Amino acid sequence: MTVGELGEVGLIAALRAIFDRDRGDVEVGNGDDGLVWVPGQRRVVATIDSVVEGVDWLPERTPAAAIGFRAAAVTLSDLAAMGARPRLLLLALELPLDAPLEPVLAAARGLAALADVCGAAVAGGDVGFSNGPARWTTTGLGDLAGPALTRATAQVGDIVWLIGTVGAAALGLALLRAGPAPTDDGWRLNAVAHHLWPLPQVSAGVGLQRRGGGRWACIDISDGLGLDASRLAAASGVALDLEIPLPLWLGPVGASECEAAGLDWRAACAAGGDDYALLLAAPPGARVDRIVRAAGAAAQRIGRVRPGPAGQVALRVGGRPCEPTGWRHGGAP
């Protein structure tokens, strides 16, 4: 059997069976957005993630700075989902020997720019050359003011919130695949910007941790709403009912244009990845919208936690049921 036949989920399970050990100072181990380590008095969150040429970005349509920006975003979003304040990014960079220098430096500036915005220093790293595609692997380290937001604490009756938006990045990628980046139209430009310059919900995550750390459940939506929602539900042993309205950023005009062009905006919302929104479950009465607004972001109620088979997600988008399937990065949703 090859690793491709087993698939990512099966391979991760097989690796976890090899690696899992009890360690006293690891408070949250494998299986969440990051691990929580308590080396002294303070909790530290650590995460690692990669972006790969041809898999996570379209080489011919992506500004170089957006590559580094994305490399920072994927890891900062994992820190955000745990409620950690980002402090450090380490970079392991692998490049083909014939990669032109200037775009690599532009990408590094994109990485530094988003790290700066999010309060993280880029320090420590490793550079290597190989004959494979360019790969930017980042480790994120953040600190926590208290217990982390994990995937495992959603309870029946909780309200489910979406912080940020879904579907925009997937439609942006589809538009870029079809032609050069649009410059003249509201929803198209918005969608492409969401794909190229994803902004992780760092401030919202920190704010939510301060109120709900250890109780509210959170995951970042990087692999599609349906798949990531089912991960949160599985980790918490609950089921979810979710309903996404027509997204504000798309509007009726964009929705009808999508339909005319054969772009399935409902599938993009249900299964499109790379939006780096957060999905949160919190008890009724938690003022999630107020906390998120204070962090300069927007939260909307999109559903409820109910009893049911662990991991089950019933998802409706724009009034119609949608399959809560996942997303292949760089592929069509």
Added chain:
Amino acid sequence: MTVGELGEVGLIAALRAIFDRDRGDVEVGNGDDGLVWVPGQRRVVATIDSVVEGVDWLPERTPAAAIGFRAAAVTLSDLAAMGARPRLLLLALELPLDAPLEPVLAAARGLAALADVCGAAVAGGDVGFSNGPARWTTTGLGDLAGPALTRATAQVGDIVWLIGTVGAAALGLALLRAGPAPTDDGWRLNAVAHHLWPLPQVSAGVGLQRRGGGRWACIDISDGLGLDASRLAAASGVALDLEIPLPLWLGPVGASECEAAGLDWRAACAAGGDDYALLLAAPPGARVDRIVRAAGAAAQRIGRVRPGPAGQVALRVGGRPCEPTGWRHGGAP
């Protein structure tokens, strides 16, 4: 200009110019074996490194478990050089879709085995598929009992110590390139074992930190004695005189056999990489040999710190001057 034309050293310098920022809680930033971060009362060391198929190991001659073992060793050795106690490894694993599963799991077991020996848990990670070579990137997190051992604190008059050995891994790689792994001869078997199963000097590093943290200078020898010695000398603003005798593990028989076979054992000692020894500079009177012996390893005096152009290294191996050049991983020294 391509990144290959600029080279690794130039690219790292260009990236550092982009990333370098002052951060109050980063005690040691870019340019050492790891970074030192102080999130609360305790110091944390973080490092990141990768091993790549075809670059860091010979695919057809390397047992699968040795691949994961090496992936752990490169990062644990960086922690050792800072004097940190390893606590966590995060793994970002990238594989071709058609990679057979069983060797990947064997490699993961090799990684877990060395992590266990060194006291580190493997927790947190990321798995991805691409059309490039297999790559195992590990981030190491360790804690420090006090100030780190850095490269920058060697002083004129210090004694230079070698903890572990040099040259064995490079000769082992040369033997593996020439044919199947030997099973019958002392020095050959020893050399191949050094290449396949490098043991980082973790206990020695922790012991040395407790006595010399913040004053003794240390670097891990992963890119060759000459190159890594010049890095320590450059960071400390000093010059080094080093003299390596005929290594005990090689002995006169091995040395004469090398010469008969055209294997240059002096070059292997001067510039061969992947031994994961430590190079340490400490004041005369420091009982380095006793500390290292208590950690179950061996230290030998190999030189002295002298005034001179920063980074200059005068190196003699087996009684003859050798060029202190570096090492291309997986390449001939």
